[in-house]
Amino acid sequence: MADVKKVVLAYSGGLDTSVILKWLQDTYNCEVVTFTADLGQGEEVEPARAKAQAMGVKEIYIDDLREEFVRDFVFPMFRANTVYEGEYLLGTSIARPLIAKRLIEIANETGADAISHGATGKGNDQVRFELGAYALKPGVKVIAPWREWDLLSREKLMDYAEKHGIPIERHGKKKSPYSMDANLLHISYEGGVLEDTWTEHEEDMWRWSVSPENAPDQATYIELTYRNGDIVAIDGVDMTPATVLAELNRIGGANGIGRLDIVENRYVGMKSRGCYETPGGTIMLKAHRAIESITLDREVAHLKDELMPKYASLIYTGYWWSPERLMLQKMIDASQVNVNGVVRLKLYKGNVIVVGRKSDDSLFDANIATFEEDGGAYNQADAAGFIKLNALRMRIAANKGREML
Numbered sequence: 224m225a226d227v228k229k230v231v232l233a234y235s236g237g238l239d240t241s242v243i244l245k246w247l248q249d250t251y252n253c254e255v256v257t258f259t260a261d262l263g264q265g266e267e268v269e270p271a272r273a274k275a276q277a278m279g280v281k282e283i284y285i286d287d288l289r290e291e292f293v294r295d296f297v298f299p300m301f302r303a304n305t306v307y308e309g310e311y312l313l314g315t316s317i318a319r320p321l322i323a324k325r326l327i328e329i330a331n332e333t334g335a336d337a338i339s340h341g342a343t344g345k346g347n348d349q350v351r352f353e354l355g356a357y358a359l360k361p362g363v364k365v366i367a368p369w370r371e372w373d374l375l376s377r378e379k380l381m382d383y384a385e386k387h388g389i390p391i392e393r394h395g396k397k398k399s400p401y402s403m404d405a406n407l408l409h410i411s412y413e414g415g416v417l418e419d420t421w422t423e424h425e426e427d428m429w430r431w432s433v434s435p436e437n438a439p440d441q442a443t444y445i446e447l448t449y450r451n452g453d454i455v456a457i458d459g460v461d462m463t464p465a466t467v468l469a470e471l472n473r474i475g476g477a478n479g480i481g482r483l484d485i486v487e488n489r490y491v492g493m494k495s496r497g498c499y500e501t502p503g504g505t506i507m508l509k510a511h512r513a514i515e516s517i518t519l520d521r522e523v524a525h526l527k528d529e530l531m532p533k534y535a536s537l538i539y540t541g542y543w544w545s546p547e548r549l550m551l552q553k554m555i556d557a558s559q560v561n562v563n564g565v566v567r568l569k570l571y572k573g574n575v576i577v578v579g580r581k582s583d584d585s586l587f588d589a590n591i592a593t594f595e596e597d598g599g600a601y602n603q604a605d606a607a608g609f610i611k612l613n614a615l616r617m618r619i620a621a622n623k624g625r626e627m628l
Contacts, residue, residue: 314409475502
């Protein structure tokens, strides 16, 4: 412990990280630098500065990372149509490599020899933070208090805070029974009644979206403009990446879009039930597949779909900075050169319905696809030889008397 002189702490200003700050100062007798990230979680981050100052912190970083988050992490992930285990849009997972990156940058700037985080020893986040940190600074020391201390309950944390004069707000406002994580892509909910997989989630849990039952009776139509696989405008209005996602969250939430209740397989081995609100991401996934449907070659599209589960797993398990993810990203990005155009969507009571797509780079040829006369653009007689050649191996097996079942 004596070899740690300065540590950079991922600091929210809440109970857990405030206790960690004091615990680091006392246990390691070291200087603590705090880093608070604004990823669009919808809560004020500036109060963390006053709390850190009150605890003697001299170097305080509060960074607005919303544009970087969407531009360099969310958008690249959505170019791959990324979904983990068929449903989860990886809202928590994709934020962790950015936080790890910034922790290491700050460690380099301040001469710190360690970083610290508030992830528990049961979850995925400890893996994500630390794999990212080691990839970017192999010799860095990582301090994970939840794996070292005995403060393993909220009551013990509160007692520690009171004993050491840590400013923690005690007020009459009812605390959410859920463990929540939020950023511009999503809000996650775990714990409470959700730990019983048979119990329905509570309606008042949701923060960003109305229920589909209470969504407007009139559909909302929007048009999304794509350039190289990324949304650059909504209804013809140019927007930055973060503004795009924020606006899609607003529109999607108002139409009851993006709610999810799943049981997922954590990397550490256990199953975990979580509920997620991802209104903007749900719209983005549907729209991106729609624009790709007319601009991507068939085999390129199919190969992307085959690679996607591996890519999703790499993000979920914390390997964003791995060479294999970087290699896959180059392949995915290369496929997006012609993914340009406009998608028109109908949003109605929790549903995202594609009603139109167009592109100057479209591979859809109405003259060939038509059910009417095509003027000789496609010779239907060619199909006979095509079918026979593709059936050849099965015909040979049948002639040999091989059973097909």
